[in-house]
Amino acid sequence: MDHKDLVQYARSLFDAHGDKAEAEAAQKAAAARDAGKPEDAETWEKIRLHIKELRGARQT
Numbered sequence: 001m002d003h004k005d006l007v008q009y010a011r012s013l014f015d016a017h018g019d020k021a022e023a024e025a026a027q028k029a030a031a032a033r034d035a036g037k038p039e040d041a042e043t044w045e046k047i048r049l050h051i052k053e054l055r056g057a058r059q060t
Contacts, residue, residue: 001043006046006047006050007050010025010048010050011050011054014055022048025044025047025048
């Protein structure tokens with residue numbers, strides 16, 4: 001998934017789940033790590049970080 005797609009997915013997840021989106025992405029990253037899928041875990045972690053940025057931008 002390229003950077004543009006990551007940002008778009010993070011935005012969609014945030015719009016759909018609000019403040020719970022970051023926790024959901026973190027859970028999906030942990031589940032991927034537990035399942036032995038480090039690339040998927042890394043993708044979810046990047047999505048989580050983008051959601052965190054979106055949350056910060058909204059608070060200002």
